[in-house]
Amino acid sequence: MVNPAGKADGRPAPAPPALGLRLGGAYAAFFLAMGIQLPYLPLWFQHRGLGPEAIGVALAVPMLVRLVSMPLLGLLSDRLGRPKALLVALALATVGGMGMLALSVDFLAILVTLAFTALAWMPSLSLLDSYASRQARAGRADYGKARQWGSASFLVANLVGGVLIGMLGAGSVVLMMLAGQLAYVLATLALPELPRPERRPAPVTGRRARLGVLSGIVAAALVQASHATLYAFASVSWKAQGYSFTAIGVLWAVGVAAEMALFRFGTRLVVRFGPHALIAVGGITAVVRFAAMASEPPLAVLVLLQLLHAFTFAATFLAMVELVSRSVSEHRSGTGQTAAAWIGSILMSSANVASGPLWAAFGPLAFLVSSAIGLVGALAALLAARLQPHSSGSGG
CATH class of the missing domain: 1.20.1250.20 (MFS general substrate transporter like domains)
Incomplete structure (x- = not known):
């Protein structure tokens, strides 16, 4: 075989x-x-x-x-x-x-x-x-x-x-x-073609376990959606605080550098702790990060907050890909990953639409809504973990 x-x-x-x-x-x-x-x-x-x-x-x-x-x-x-x-x-x-x-x-x-x-x-x-x-x-x-x-x-x-x-x-x-x-x-x-996989039963079976997978995907999507106000208005906020375009560029670069570091070593984390735990950590980190941004902190604090992008974005994204990989049969991998991305797109689009009116009404305090979304994502990840009584093998 x-x-x-x-x-x-x-x-x-x-x-x-x-x-x-x-x-x-x-x-x-x-x-x-x-x-x-x-x-x-x-x-x-x-x-x-x-x-x-x-x-x-x-x-x-x-x-x-x-x-x-x-x-x-x-x-x-x-x-x-x-x-x-x-x-x-x-x-x-x-x-x-x-x-x-x-x-x-x-x-x-x-x-x-x-x-x-x-x-x-x-x-x-x-x-x-x-x-x-x-x-x-x-x-x-x-x-x-x-x-x-x-x-x-x-x-x-x-x-x-x-x-x-x-x-x-x-x-x-x-x-x-x-x-x-x-x-x-x-x-x-330049990529090699993959062999057609055998049609095998899904690793995750039972209504409760499948609900846990869906809850985990929604949890990750919520944590990602908590970034909507950041992506739309962080530069606006930092410019209003008097920071130069150079400083703003450096802040964004710090966030990208942090996510690169997490991606490089993240496989060890997801194997050690599992995707649900990483999603929960990402959500809790989002609570701290965006609550702090609502107070318009000084530049040194903003640099530290941008480093948290490693957990709020990269760890959550890596965990979602791993969760899907563990939960669907290999011959359904494309369907699983695109379905997860579809859920993420809906929630991110909704958060993007809401971010404009929120910013117009509350300014930087709109980041408190981002913090709340991250909290809901963390709670959903913990719920998803409770719905997964089995232990899946790692997809690497």
Whole structure:
């Protein structure tokens, strides 16, 4: 009988040469385009003549589209049984979409090309997570160590992208995203294909245990959603406190460096303590972090609070991927990871919508709502742990 890793004697198949580097390269390439898109795409919209209302609609389109495409492509990945091939196909489709976007001028054309691009691009990260977690489950790679290069690449894209856009103008934003996505195509081509896994019963059985898995995913999504006000208004808050753009950039860089460190060593933590415990720690840390931010602390304290990003974001994210990996059969990995990301997208989108009115009404005190969301996430993680009487094996 051939095991999921592809060896007839039951042992894991040997890792292809430099598999860790290939996975790290795939994450790094993916986040090059993301590191340009998140901070700078609104400038490109403005360059194309879109007003504030139109920019808001344009930014909402990918968020809406991914709610449809994520679960569908997760099911497709599992049905095809060739995750690397699907990653390559989606990367090529995204290149085509970004190429069309670069040529789009009027508002309708921009919306259509954005929707097409998002269909392929937005679910790709969850499918890459599924691929990497399967390699980790077989003992051929370390998910956290590969994922850290995505964070590093995102930071580099933020910094270098700002310099290049300052030199080339806002019209270069989509072209830079396209260059990053072309790098991602090459990176996915370098990945080995996974063998089609056997159809096996899910590791988690019983209504109570399945409810525990769902509760754990919701808990992680809540802790992630507690960051919505941070992402939207932290820079605004810090600027109002009188900090320079350089200081603000350093604060964001500290947070990214902290998450990189956690990803690098996080596998040991999740194996030692389990995903539910890490999610709970992330939620409790969010309570402390955001409650402190509501008081507009001095710069030295803000640096310490940004270091907590390692737990509020990275540990929680790593734990959610691990929880899904432990809880679904390998032949349902794509479905499981995209479903978890879908739940996270809904909660984060809702928190994003709420953050604007909250900030307008309460200013920095809106971070107290973030703190409350983190607390609910921590409590949900503890509940999820109580619903899991069994002990799952680690997915690595």
